Amino acid sequence: MDSSPIRKAFELARTIENPINLSIGQPHFPCPPNIIEAMNRAAIDGKTAYTLTAGIPELKEAMAEKYQIQNGIEYAKPDRILVTSGISSALFLLFNALVNPGDDCLVVSPYFLMYPSMLKFYGANLLTVDESFTSEELSVFSSKKLKLIIYSNPSNPTGKVLSKEQLRGLANLAEKTGAYLISDEIYELFDYDKQFYSIGKEYEKTITLTGFSKTYNMTGLRLATILADEVVIKTLTTLQQYTVVCAPSITQWAGIEALKTDMSSYIQDYREKRDFVYDSLKAHYEIQKSGGAFYFFFKVKDTDEEFLQKAVKKKLILVPGYIFSPSKHHMRLSFATDWDNLKRGMKALVELASE
Ligand SMILES: Cc1ncc(COP(=O)(O)O)c(C=O)c1O
Structure with a gap:
């Protein structure tokens, strides 16, 4: 495994004085104080021991309610939920349990590099x-025996929110090919045009991944949940018992508080930033308007690595697109930053377009 090029961008940023860092895949706002307080309280109350492998019942109940009310998934209940140390850990459990050498796995591209x-x-x-x-393009896979289908919706790195028709197409394909359908919904709240839809609402075999990292700036606290049928949950719980053991205890208590937190003002700020980036760049680059997450994935004339070198000379750090897709002519930009940084970044990008 190559070490993540995103980390390399991170290292690069450290060597530049006052960099314009638009490479970071996490919110720039702090984790809301009520969540931190809940975590502190849990620590002071001595809730620092191992928890049940599948997670504390209080969080699983709160998540079942969230899935029912916010995602419209009526069958969600605590026994179908596994609490994990972030979605990264959920992916590890899932792939470890499901994938055998030679299995055909379908990934929607551009994709999250993990x-x-x-x-x-x-x-x-x-x-x-x-x-x-389109549904015709999907039909070429329908004669295959797929082990799994995976995507992030909204997407890292493009910000694309898949349409209901597309999601139904993937669910039909999963049904036909016997594939597990894995829907990574870590950016679900960053849905600027109200287009996001959980396919788990209508396709009960969906494995829905929900993360706390991005929504509440809890990336370092490691918390996510998997919603799936009981057989999958039981298997993954056994595997978690022998590997990760459990998600961090005090983080799980913080998660319950997080679910009660209104993030709409933060989302509105990012919606304005999304509009600002698009309006600044649309005349200069081939760029699709992002519908969610906090990324744009735009085309450049140079190769992505050459463009990165030129950008760095202007103190600007982006992530080269080759790690997310077969294209070597795209860059990923994150607008999860403050206004000052974003304005400096747009100025640099407009200048780069005319060089
Ligand atoms: C689409 C997607 N899934 C999962 C993750 C990892 O999330 P976690 O912090 O929950 O491990 C990321 C982080 O960048 C992501 O972009």
């Missing part, structure tokens, strides 16, 4: 379909 890297690690045979897929 999917292909980890799938390859488990010996999977990777198939990709572009996120703009």
Whole structure:
């Protein structure tokens, strides 16, 4: 496994004085204080021991309610939920349990880099379909025996929110091919045009991944949940028992408080930033308007690595697109930053477009 190029961008940023860092995949706002207080309280109350492997019942109940009310998933109940140490850990459990060498796995592209890297690690045979897929384009896979289908919705790195029709197409394909459908919904709240839909609402075999990292700036606290049928949950729980053991205890208590926190003002700030980036760049680059998450994935004339070198000369750090797709002519930009940084970044990008 190659060490993550995103980390390399991070290292690069450290060597530049006052960099314009638009490479970071986490919110720039602090974790809301009520969540921190809940975590502190849990620590002071001595809730520092191992928890049940599948997670504390109070969080699983709160998540079941969240899935029912916010995602419209009526069958959600605590026995179908596993609490994990972030979605990264959920992916590890899932791929470890499900994937055998040679299995065909379909990944919607551009993709979160952990999917292909980890799938390859488990010996999977990777198939990709572009996120703009139509039902005809999906039908070429229907005669295959797919082990799993995975995507992030909204997408890291493009901000694309898949349409209901597309999601139904993936669910139909999963049903036909016997694939597990894995829906990574870590950016679900960052849905600027109210387009996000959980396919788990209508396709009960969906494995829905929900994360706390991005929504509440809890990336370092490691918390996520998997909603799936009882057989999958039981298997993954056994595997978690022998590996990760449990998600951090005090973080789980913080998660309950997080679910009660209104994040709408933060989302509105990012919606304005999304609009600002698009309006600043649309005349200068081939760029699709992002619908969610906090990224744009835009085309450049140079190769991505060449463009990065030129950008760095202007103190600007972005992530080269090759790690998210077969294209070597895209850059990922994160607008999860403050206004001053974002304005400096747009100025640098407009200048770069005319060089
Ligand atoms: C699509 C997607 N899934 C999962 C993760 C990892 O999330 P976690 O912090 O929950 O491990 C990320 C982080 O960048 C992501 O972008």
